[in-house]
Structures are given as C-alpha cells and as structure tokens.
Amino acid sequence: MKIQHKMCASSIRDEDIIALYWQRDEDAIKQTDIKYGAYLMAIARNIVRDLRDCEECLNDTYLDAWNAIPPKRPTLLQAFLASIMRRTAIDCYRANTRDKRVPTDAIDSFDELEYVIAGGDHPAKQAEAAHLASLISGYVRALPWRRKYVFMARYYAARSIAEVAEALSCSEATVNRDIARIRDELRALLKKEGYLC
Amino acid sequence: MLTRDELIDAIGAIDADLVEDFVRTDERLQKKKGRRISPLMRAVALAACFALILASVPVMAHLWQEGPTPKPPKEVPVFDNPLFTATELAELLEGDELKDNAVATNAYTTEEVPSAEYLRIFPVPTEDYVTLYESHSYKQSLDRGEFSSFADRIVPKLSDALGTSFPPYSIERDEMYDGSPYLLIHQETDQYRISLTHRETWNSVNISSRVHTIDLDGVPVQVDQRMSDEDILESLADIKEKLFDIFGVRFADAMVSREYDSYSEYGVTWLAVYFYNQEDDPLHAYSYSPRSSYIALEFDNFLNYNGDFVSDTMLSDVDIRYVQMREGDRSQFEPMSKAKRISLADAEALLYNGYVIGGHVCPLCMAMQTPVEFSGYDFVGFTYRTGYDKENDRTVAIPFYTFYKRIGTAKNGNAIYAKTNVPAIEVTGFKKYIESQRKNHRQYETEPYS
Numbered sequence: 188m189k190i191q192h193k194m195c196a197s198s199i200r201d202e203d204i205i206a207l208y209w210q211r212d213e214d215a216i217k218q219t220d221i222k223y224g225a226y227l228m229a230i231a232r233n234i235v236r237d238l239r240d241c242e243e244c245l246n247d248t249y250l251d252a253w254n255a256i257p258p259k260r261p262t263l264l265q266a267f268l269a270s271i272m273r274r275t276a277i278d279c280y281r282a283n284t285r286d287k288r289v290p291t292d293a294i295d296s297f298d299e300l301e302y303v304i305a306g307g308d309h310p311a312k313q314a315e316a317a318h319l320a321s322l323i324s325g326y327v328r329a330l331p332w333r334r335k336y337v338f339m340a341r342y343y344a345a346r347s348i349a350e351v352a353e354a355l356s357c358s359e360a361t362v363n364r365d366i367a368r369i370r371d372e373l374r375a376l377l378k379k380e381g382y383l384c
Numbered sequence: 385m386l387t388r389d390e391l392i393d394a395i396g397a398i399d400a401d402l403v404e405d406f407v408r409t410d411e412r413l414q415k416k417k418g419r420r421i422s423p424l425m426r427a428v429a430l431a432a433c434f435a436l437i438l439a440s441v442p443v444m445a446h447l448w449q450e451g452p453t454p455k456p457p458k459e460v461p462v463f464d465n466p467l468f469t470a471t472e473l474a475e476l477l478e479g480d481e482l483k484d485n486a487v488a489t490n491a492y493t494t495e496e497v498p499s500a501e502y503l504r505i506f507p508v509p510t511e512d513y514v515t516l517y518e519s520h521s522y523k524q525s526l527d528r529g530e531f532s533s534f535a536d537r538i539v540p541k542l543s544d545a546l547g548t549s550f551p552p553y554s555i556e557r558d559e560m561y562d563g564s565p566y567l568l569i570h571q572e573t574d575q576y577r578i579s580l581t582h583r584e585t586w587n588s589v590n591i592s593s594r595v596h597t598i599d600l601d602g603v604p605v606q607v608d609q610r611m612s613d614e615d616i617l618e619s620l621a622d623i624k625e626k627l628f629d630i631f632g633v634r635f636a637d638a639m640v641s642r643e644y645d646s647y648s649e650y651g652v653t654w655l656a657v658y659f660y661n662q663e664d665d666p667l668h669a670y671s672y673s674p675r676s677s678y679i680a681l682e683f684d685n686f687l688n689y690n691g692d693f694v695s696d697t698m699l700s701d702v703d704i705r706y707v708q709m710r711e712g713d714r715s716q717f718e719p720m721s722k723a724k725r726i727s728l729a730d731a732e733a734l735l736y737n738g739y740v741i742g743g744h745v746c747p748l749c750m751a752m753q754t755p756v757e758f759s760g761y762d763f764v765g766f767t768y769r770t771g772y773d774k775e776n777d778r779t780v781a782i783p784f785y786t787f788y789k790r791i792g793t794a795k796n797g798n799a800i801y802a803k804t805n806v807p808a809i810e811v812t813g814f815k816k817y818i819e820s821q822r823k824n825h826r827q828y829e830t831e832p833y834s
Contacts, residue, residue: 320397339406
C-alpha cells in the first residue's frame with residue numbers, strides 16, 4: 188500500500204473519510220493522505236528525520252488506521268492518526284538508535300525528559316504505563332492554555348522550540364521558560380507519586 | 385526506575401481528548417496566522433485619519449488612568465450602531481473552532497510585576513473615534529539568490545565581530561510543520577551558533593552562545609536589570625552601533641520589554657531590547673515587541689538547564705536576533721475604518737456585568753479560574769487585539785479597554801494583577817452570547833484553580 192504523499196488540502200469531511208474506511212474502500216487511504224499527509228509527515232520528521240523512514244512511518248500509519256477502522260470510529264480523525272504516527276515514528280526512532288543510525292541527541296525534546304527523571308535511582312514503585320499516562324493526563328489537563336499547548340507540541344509532537352514559538356507568535360525564550368516550568372512541575376509530581384525519589 | 389522510554393510512552397498514551405484538543409488548537413493557531421491579501425483602496429482613503437491618530441500618540445503619553453469612575457453604572461449599555469455582535473467579535477478573535485464552547489466570560493490573564501509601574505499599560509485615547517486596522521502579508525516565493533546575498537552581506541562582518549571563523553556555509557531547504565517552506569543556513573563554532581533563515585515573508589539571523597555570553601569586538605553584550613529602560617538603552621549605545629554595522633541597517637527607535645513571574649528570586653525572568661522603527665507600524669504604539677523589521681537582544685534569566693546562570697543584577701545570557709521583513713519597511717497594519725469609542729463608563733458597565741473578552745479562551749481553564757471582582761479596579765488602559773477575518777481573508781485589529789485589578793502578592797514579593805478586556809467600540813448581543821457561554825462552562829465540574 189505505497190502512498191504518494193501530496194502537499195495539498197482536501198475539503199472532504201472526516202465523517203466521509205471514516206465512512207470510506209467502514210466501507211473498506213481503499214479511497215479512504217487516498218483521501219486521508221490528501222487531507223492529513225503533510226501533517227503526519229511533519230510529526231514523523233520531528234522524530235525520525237530521515238525522509239525514507241518518514242515515508243515508511245506514514246505508510247505504516249495508514250495501514251494501522253485501515254486495520255483499526257472499523258471497529259473504531261475516531262471522534263477526531265486527525266488526532267487519531269497523529270497518535271498512530273507518533274507511536275510508529277518512536278518505534279522507528281528506537282530501532283534506528285539501536286542501530287546507531289540516528290545520534291541520540293537528535294531528538295532534543297526527548298532528551299529534555301532526562302531532566303525530569305534524573306536522580307530517580309531509588310524508585311518507590313515500578314512505573315505502570317497506564318497509571319503514569321493517567322497521571323500525566325491529569326497534569327496536562329490542569330495546565331493553562333499556553334503551557335498545555337507547549338507540552339503537547341514539544342513532548343507529544345516533538346516539535347522544535349522554534350516551531351512552538353512560531354506557532355504561538357512568541358519568543359523562543361518564552362517557550363523555554365514554559366518548558367522549564369513544565370519539567371519542574373512534572374518532576375515534582377512524579378516524585379510525589381513515588382515514581383522518583 | 386522510571387526510564388526515559390517509559391515516560392515517552394506514557395506521554396504517547398495521554399488521554400485522547402487532550403490530543404484532540406491539541407490538534408484543534410494547532411489548527412486554530414494556523415488560522416490565526418492566516419493568509420492575508422493586498423491592501424484595499426479604502427485604506428488609502430483613510431490615510432489622513434491614520435496620520436491624525438499617529439500624531440496624537442505622543443500627546444497621550446502619560447494618560448493611562450488609575451481607578452474607576454466614582455459610581456459605575458450597573459445597566460448594560462445598548463448601542464445604536466454596533467459594528468459587531470459579541471458572537472462575531474468572539475469568533476473573529478478566537479477562531480470559529482471555539483464558538484461552540486469558549487469565549488471568555490469571567491476570564492482574565494495575570495501579570496506578575498515588582499510594582500505597578502512595570503505593568504505595560506497603554507494610554508486611553510482622548511478622541512471620540514478610534515481606528516480599526518487590517519493587515520496584509522505579502523508572501524514571496526523563496527529566492528536562493530536573495531538569501532545568499534543576505535548571508536554574504538552579514539556572515540563575514542558577524543564573524544569578525546565575534547572573533548571567530550565560521551566554515552563555508554551551505555543552504556538547506558526545510559519545511560515548518562504546517563508545510564510552509566524555508567531556507568536555512570546553520571553554522572557552529574566552539575563558542576557560537578548562528579542560523580540564518582529565509583522565509584516567505586522575512587529573513588532572519590539568530591546568534592546564540594554555547595557559553596551563554598556574546599562578545600562583539602571584545603565587548604560583552606550585557607545589561608543591568610536594575611537600570612531604568614532609558615539607562616539600559618544608553619548602556620547599549622556602542623553595541624547598538626556595532627549591530628547596525630553588522631546587519632547593515634539603522635533603526636530610529638528602541639524599546640525594552642521585561643517579564644516577571646511569581647517565584648523567581650532573580651528579578652526579571654526575561655528582558656528584551658528591541659531596535660526598530662516606530663513609524664513602520666501604527667500598532668507599535670500598543671505593542672510590547674516590534675511588528676516590522678528589528679534587531680532584538682533577548683536576555684534569558686530563567687533556570688532552564690543545569691549550568692544556566694541566573695542573576696539579580698547583570699544579565700549576560702543573550703540571544704541576538706535580526707529580522708528583516710522581505711516586503712520592506714512598510715506598515716503591516718493599515719487603517720480599515722473608524723468607529724465611535726464607547727465611554728469609559730459604558731466599558732465599566734460591561735466589565736461589572738462580566739461582559740468581557742478576557743484574553744484566555746480555554747473553557748476548562750476558565751472554569752478553573754477563581755472569579756475576580758473587577759469593581760474597584762486599579763488601572764485602565766487601551767490596547768489592540770487581532771483576529772483573522774476568514775470571510776474577507778485578512779487580519780484585523782480591534783481596540784479594547786484593558787482593566788487591571790490587583791489580586792495578590794506572589795511568594796517572591798511580586799504583585800499579581802488580573803487583566804481583562806472590554807471592546808472599546810460598540811458591540812451588541814453581549815448578554816445573549818456570554819450567558820450562553822457561561823452555561824457551557826458550567827458543564828465542567830472543576831474546582832477553581834489557584
């Protein structure tokens with residue numbers, strides 16, 4: 188299912204694209220690519236960088252979406268696809284890192300997370316993915332609007348500081364300050380919950 | 385032990401509604417940046433009004449007012465010639481994605497400052513009529529030749545001033561996440577990083593230091609945050625001339641912007657010095673940063689990473705930025721129309737009834753905000769807020785009154801002010817619209833967040 192990525196927009200509605208998936212019509216993939224291909228490629232490029240890897244991630248994302256819908260019926264297709272792409276791209280990144288194909292410092296935003304967990308040599312309890320995700324969700328939910336956006340853009344979509352600043356029409360220093368607060372707060376939260384000492 | 389991978393995975397498994405919220409916000413931000421069209425002829429016809437408004441700015445220099453009028457009216461004013469309904473204005477400012485679930489009701493933003501004089505309050509005009517502006521951005525196709533000339537003009541002088549030698553550069557092409565293309569030159573030495581970008585609307589140069597200080601011809605770029613704005617600008621006179629020489633440009637005006645927070649023990653968290661031309665954009669009179677070409681010195685005073693240096697006196701952790709608008713030194717915003725300015729008494733009536741457009745639009749955040757009683761507010765000023773007019777494919781700037789009310793003192797001693805906005809022009813339908821928004825907000829069963 189090789190898809191030729193197109194940099195153009197589509198006016199087709201999400202409901203219609205999802206209906207195509209449910210009808211098992213392969214045009215669903217084409218319409219998804221037209222409407223969200225550029226967005227998904229941008230997520231991949233922030234994580235794996237290499238264009239061929241990005242295209243592989245894009246194809247894998249479409250395949251996963253094809254296999255997931257039905258039975259799923261996403262409320263927001265773009266977010267649903269973004270989640271798949273992020274997971275796929277991170278898997279690719281990890282594979283590349285093990286193979287030494289990508290320098291570990293290529294992903295600044297992930298490296299920043301080292302600061303959050305630094306000093307956690309004697310954990311009070313084992314990290315459980317579901318509980319941890321719920322904890323982080325609660326934290327993000329309570330953030331003010333701008334910092335919530337910064338968190339998601341930086342740590343979910345792995346965007347650069349410059350890109351986040353551009354989107355928010357603010358300086359990179361402002362974004363850096365938001366990130367510093369987020370990391371300090373997240374670190375304090377994880378410590379309080381026993382994930383860090 | 386909690387590993388980095390576990391944390392990355394946990395963030396990846398964050399609740400789907402937060403991802404959806406992020407995607408919607410992203411889309412909204414893109415729309416707000418929006419596409420713009422050429423100037424309309426009516427802007428030319430209104431040039432005289434525009435000139436009058438600009439000429440009046442110096443006169444207004446110290447006219448921002450303290451405190452409310454003695455007996456604020458409680459009745460919501462009804463205007464005869466409204467320019468917008470509250471719904472239209474909210475959609476214009478916040479984007480149509482938000483119209484069903486959010487616009488500020490009791491919403492406000494907060495500002496933390498050492499004392500009231502650090503609040504950046506712009507004076508309320510004395511004229512009965514105020515100008516609405518529209519803006520246009522001329523996107524141009526990328527031009528490698530133009531970018532090469534830009535780099536060739538700047539990089540050698542920059543290298544000399546920094547006392548370093550950058551390797552021969554190569555131009556790379558990349559895209560922002562929204563697909564907009566740009567050209568990039570990135571160079572590094574042991575001490576400095578410089579990056580030049582060429583975008584559809586502007587060229588830029590960014591200079592940062594690996595050791596958090598920058599010397600130009602052996603002179604350190606630093607400021608003493610204890611100084612007044614005027615003294616800071618005076619202390620940077622030599623640096624300014626060096627920068628003008630390096631970038632081959634001169635600017636007539638300068639401004640200093642400072643930011644504070646609630647817990648830093650080190651005074652400012654950020655201080656920026658901008659060199660720009662005030663006359664390049666009429667909204668410069670109401671801006672904290674330039675909207676046209678400029679040089680910026682941005683001093684960071686926040687603990688971001690281990691090894692960061694923070695100070696309550698001299699600031700030296702600086703990034704230097706030069707932005708050159710490709711369309712030249714023309715106004716970004718131009719007069720669109722004039723409108724009757726509502727009286728301060730009418731604005732207070734709207735304020736006291738909670739009919740404000742506060743500037744923070746997330747419904748959840750608003751549900752969590754501790755309500756602020758703005759009666760007996762401390763200061764009132766004036767500002768412009770911008771929004772993307774989708775129907776006419778332009779960005780418009782709408783005048784607002786800004787009200788400040790002190791709501792507490794932070795643990796570092798800084799004063800905390802709540803700030804909210806009331807349109808300074810005639811708007812109708814507040815009651816219907818904002819009451820419906822309040823109903824929407826009540827669906828969020830959230831405790832006030834302090």
